[in-house]
Amino acid sequence: MIRRLGVLSLVACVASGCVDDRPGPMEEPPKSDCEAFGRYGPEGTTFTLPGPDANGELYVPDVQKRFPQVDWRTLDRLYIPAGRYTLINLGNLPDRAADRRLVITNIGGQVVLRPNAGSKQGYLWAVNGGSNWVLTGRYDPVSGTGHVDFPGHRCGEYATSRERYGISSDDIFLSGGHMGLGIGDAHSFEVEYLEITRAGFAGVRINRAAGSDGKVPPLNDIQLHDLYIHDTASEAIYFGSTQGAPTPLGARVKVYNNRLVRTGTEALQIQNLGDGSEIHHNVFAFGGIDWRAAFAGYQDNNSQAQVRGGRIRFHHNVFVGGAGSLLNFFAQPEPGDAPLDVEFSDNYFADTLSLGIWFGGTTGTEARFLWERNAFRGLDFGYQAVYPAARDPEVVLAKADTLKSPITLKENQWEGSRKLFAGLTGGSGTAGTVMATGNVNGPVTPLTFVSTGLPEGTATRQLERWAARATLAPNTPEVTYAAGALVMHDGRLFRARTQNTNKVPPDNAAVWEVLPLPVDDLRTAPGTEWAQRGIGLLDVAR
Template identity: 80%
Template sequence: MIRSLWALCLVVGLTSACSSEDSPEDGPDSLGDAGTADAGPTTDGGNPPADGGSGNPDGGGPTEAACEPFGRFGPPGNTLTLPGPNATNGEMYIPNVQTRYPNVDWSTLDRLYIPAGTYTLINLGNLPQRPASRPLVITNTGGQVVIRPKAGSTQGYIWSMGGGSNWVLTGRYDPDSGTGHADFPGHRCGQYATSRNRYGILSDGIFLSEGHMGVGIGDAHSFELEYLEVTRSGFAGVRINRAASGGVAPALNDIKLHDLYIHDTASEAIYFGSTQGAPTPLATNLKVYNNRLVRTGSEALQIQSLGDGAEVHHNVFAFGAIDWRAVFQQYQDNNSQATVRSGRIRFHHNVFVGGAGALLNFFAQPETGDGPLDVDFTDNYFADTLSLGIWFGGTVGTGSKFLWERNAFRGLEFGYQSVYPTSSDPGVVLSKANTVTSPITFKDNRWEGSRRLISGLTGGTGTVGTVTATGNVNGAVPTLTFVNTGLPAGTATRVLEMWTDRAIRAPNSPEVTYAAGALVMHDGQLYRARAQNTNKVPPQNAALWEPLPPPADDLRTAPGTEWHTKGVGLLDVAP
């Protein structure tokens, strides 16, 4: 996805010019400013104030033995507690945290605490460079941290973090490690269905601006994000990039994104890397796992420039591209998009459900100096597209190879012509560009429907060009069911869409008429049409639109099913 620069000013290198006011270096969070949790920063040699007891946070359900173990980060020694929200504007504005607190030993600080409260904006920059053996853990204390702007604000961003390496941003409740809070455990102990608004750190962009990220991270590498909730972002939920300088792009290496709940965003849930052309930052050892990326306007996942050691596994990418009728740009209506550059890369045990243009827009695009590619897609479940299953583009040839093994494809039912009337059924599961000439192997995959696996191949075994297929089966594929989506019983994936008055991607931008029973999302709220209607905004027309409870989003694979047995989908306990 390509964005204009005006929409990206908030992503990297954020300055006071993007804030709601030009805060000085010793701005609203300096010592003495009142906050909702602390009057100023404090340092000590032990744990922060007690956050409540341990044990099962919900008083029932799974036992402690079924929960994530405590002590992941070890007990904290040196800690620093930042001030709470500024009493005047609700901001935390610390673009250079090391300069702000020069007496802190940033090489040994164990915990950086953000006090509980509601912030209109957070800017936390120039984080320290740390060794992998001693990461800096950044977490909430005293309750939940909420970043939520005020309606009508003209601020340039919601939440910016930058600089440094080997730091962890977490809302995980872990009393042994001194992180999080007992009242906000997120999905700990498998409590996915009740996790909404219960993570230690919540970013709610209220759809304030189409250029806003839930959190934007720049000029950093070797960091980790976990146990965060991000919702109602005007652009991407999480945006991560490093800008090239002097024709050289710094690396985006050794980053972990896991146990994130990102839902109801105007565009992507995760937008990682750059699509602005070479040189781009190479993402080696990127790990993306155990995330729920749900109900996104465009792609659920967009990751670029993957390098050696990158691994995307055990995620659920569900209800992608629900704004496909009015998406900001054509061809941004896939479930997910990924670009690979060099090295050994794996995609496995993921669930890709719901897309318009394709379930996966995949590109192999090495840059000058990159080595060969060795990419595997294994044990993934792909379902419910309005057009193509997989598009394989880019330019790659001798020395690289690609394997598709034990994947399943279903719900390949063409319906794209309702917005793009000149489009036609692709007739295949996977379509590739002629510029992809590397060996491709299809082994033991399953797909249902009348389409061919790939152009030129009849059945599941044979050879066409550089493509070799063995043991693939065209036949019925069992539906993967979730524990509890929270949607009305029997809801088909592609039924749910983002409400829009006009299908701006269709010729002449016709008005959209919703039939009785239609399900839509509007401002993060789920509605069902009581009767057929046209151009009736749901919250303003209660006689036509019935508000429904928020989706539960317990997107674990249902126990006792084939897909659960094969380990497809979310992990019981993530490492």
Template identity: 75%
Template sequence: MIRSLCVLCLMVCLTSACSGDSPGDEGPDLQADAGPTDGGSTQGDGGVAGACEPFGRFGAPGTTLTLPGPSANGEMYIPDVQARFPSTNWSTLDRLYIPAGNYTLINLGNLPHRQASRLLVITNTGGQVVIRPNPGSSQGYIWAMSGGSNWVLTGRYDADSGTGHADFPGHRCGAYATSRERYGILSDDLFLGDGHMGLGIGGAHSFELEYLEITRAGFAGLRILREKNSDGTVSPLNDIKLHDLYIHDTASEAIYFGSTQGAPTPLGSNLKVYNNRLVRTGTESLQIQNLGDGTEVHHNVFAYGAIDWRAAFANYQDNNSQAQVRGGTIRFHHNVFVGGAGALLNFFAQPETGDVPLNVEFTDNYFADTLSLGIWFGGTAGAGARFNWERNAFRGLDFGYQGVYPTATDPGVVLSKAGTITAPITLKENRWEGSRRFISGLTGGSGTVGSVTATGNVNGAVTALTFVDTGLPAGTTTRQLERWTDKATLAPGSPEMTYAAGALVMHDGQLYRARVQNTNKPPPANSAQWEHLPVPVDDLRTAPGTEWAQRGVGLLDVAP
């Protein structure tokens, strides 16, 4: 949900958290190797990958630089990498290597601006890079990167490209079920601080993130922002790719992109978000705003959102996902939105001065399992803008929001919009299950009400989308899984939570099942009341051979 919190400001460095520019045990290693130096990409943005991704995505590296490893206290603190290594040619360096090891903090700043045809690839070398603070640490952040453009941060194992490590391939070759803690770069905040991001990026644009695992962030897993300039303007957040990321078990959002602080905001044109697993988030799985022309969000799984809906940091932070658009052609397609408490999608149109007209498409998405609304469409949009919802499916809209908000009532519709949205809206060939109307004013699947034109929509059974293997106990329903809390702090009077026998909860990133009914019994310390289960494996590819796989919805990289 939209809010204004100082903890969301990206901190490139907090003095209390950094011990100074202290080198590790090893100095930098600068090498020039034979071979091509073109760092261009050979892989497109498609949602369907091969069973085993070919090597050579970035080409063979030429010049490389290996950074110092962790210092005696586990830090890599290089807030100005170009000043730290002045003899490096930052316009042609092919690989910037982070040595394997356990880090309590990484601050890597003033990354270079590069040409799009000559990417700087930043990756792990020699094994896995783990960023994990010491338990009880009071540091203000764990991982910050800033500056530059046309760089890639990757934990991908690619022998030909000289990236990653063979022992930490992540989900390469479709190995989603065994990918946990096996990515080349892993951020684990231990739920240490309420304002902590698993990775915070500021002052940069035109970059790419892939093959990273982020877990147990005290706030958002991944935070991307550009602050206002000294003259009050804001530089754009353009040409960013976020794909093949595994972000799970976060206190708040998995991805938080852009600003909710009011105009002017950083325009996020050409944002590409695809092939990601964003799983078991305390609040929204995905929160992206300030979206501009060329943005495309596709073939992602946003699963088990808002599992902390009873005790989140504020009221109504409990949608599966949230998106806010500003201008241009923007597409959301072939995604899976599963699990929420409020809306499955909280959607806003908020153009700013100078933005081009909006043309937004939601096509071939699967929405399921929440306790209130399917879609909320707010903001302001009039003549010149248009919105198209086509071939989407909705099921599992079973009202139960009064469990925390007792005055809430069943919305009675799948999609609800604000009166300030007067732009043309097309609803075509969508399908929804249950007794609700699709939108207020229409009793069936076709007709016209205000600026809304509906054709060929069907109210009928929707086949449930199934995953290859969630790792949850057989028969578990989406809304059955919640984050453990001693009290429902957002309900009137903050009553204690009583869990029935069989209840499934997450606590500190671990899965537990109630053996008996219990109240105020934290799972780790009460084995008589709670059974500790294996962690979910999260192979969230769409099950092959099903209707949804045939329609190309969700993650589709299924190994033969």
């Protein structure tokens, strides 16, 4: 089926650099190659769980005990029947062999998790235990997964993918403690082709708790990809622990081809990364949009990452939109961890109100960090609007004095009057443990997306989450919105018709115009410098 779109698009840039990249009124959006069917092989043996009970719940905290007739060592497909669920709990999943993974998917249509308004339930969706399993809403008739009517973004249909994934989680912002999906005490699993929205806290939360011996099991061999997580109260993905050592080491963690969009705090918060981990070809867009009234101060970076040991790579990602740093990065090895060898290459960073990169933590001389061929633009200081004591950092990258390891800055580009790093007067030189070579200060071409659905010419930092008061600013002043201001409220997009203060958008149509929902086709626009360099989503627009 051919779909024709006439939606408006956004350039990921500051206002002075915006251009119109929308398709013409009868022009088809670009396509992407279709991935071949058969990703998980034939469906083999199957078992279908019961559908929602009278309360809309699927509560099976111990699947192996509840269904002893199933051979959990060899079952190929575990099906969740189509329907609307108010709560799902699947626990004690089996430990499987790596060459015989259990695939968990929808059958008969779409699975929708959505609680009832006013419910007092403690969570929405919990999956616990086991290893070598896959959770997917992917439509694949050869592998017996998903449903033909809910293909998600298959074949590049990003602009029409909203509410068209096989499994969808919508918490309706019911509770500030809710996750769209919480995964605990599991390892060696894969999660893909889900849509998660309006989570009261994080979209996806993954962690492991310490055992009775005080040791924390690892979070190894986890793949998170092809996820569409948007309009969350806090993070889109919150992986690992920030509670201090010991933490669950995450070796060989792969995060790729995800759209993490319009998050109240960081789009990505990932920590405890170990050897073989790779974060690549993601779009982290419009992070920290609740920076005036988030649950706590300074939770407004685009993303946050922490590494422990081994070789770790971040490459070909798009980090667009933040209030604090575009990336809050920490190195925090624990006893027994391998020496760190971390590389950031070919990433695009743009549009925040403070720092480009903060590099914190503690390392010795044995660690190594390389920043190569990254691009930075749109670092326009404005953080004092909420934090009056804040000062322009005047640099792109800053680091803590506790980092003693060599840091190489090579062939990066940055735009604006800031220094690349304190103590460097240009793109080459040495400042303490930082060695710079071949970096260039000059114009950086804005990265453009195929289509976002936001009004033409919208600057990245123009979009915020609506708040009655700036609760993080001194004296919590009311927020006044100028005519033309764009805000998200309850997952919907509004534009101010006139200047207004303390007017809740849905209840005040005279001052707030409701706009179409963003389409979030966040593939890099074809034919551009960034597309040629392969930066952005793996699905190439053609």
